[in-house]
Amino acid sequence: MPNVNLDEETIERLDALRTEDESYDEIVSELINIYEAEELTLFTTDG
Numbered sequence: 001m002p003n004v005n006l007d008e009e010t011i012e013r014l015d016a017l018r019t020e021d022e023s024y025d026e027i028v029s030e031l032i033n034i035y036e037a038e039e040l041t042l043f044t045t046d047g
Contacts, residue, residue: 014027014028017031
């Protein structure tokens with residue numbers, strides 16, 4: 001996985017989303033999964 005540098009505001013926002021001992025990798029992966037699911041929903045057409 002590539003290293004990503006985050007500014008202080010982004011770290012604070014991630015900290016607000018984390019639960020218990022969740023790592024930054026876990027929260028970022030979860031956010032990516034949510035984004036991908038929403039993207040799929042946007043491009044799904046009802047025949």
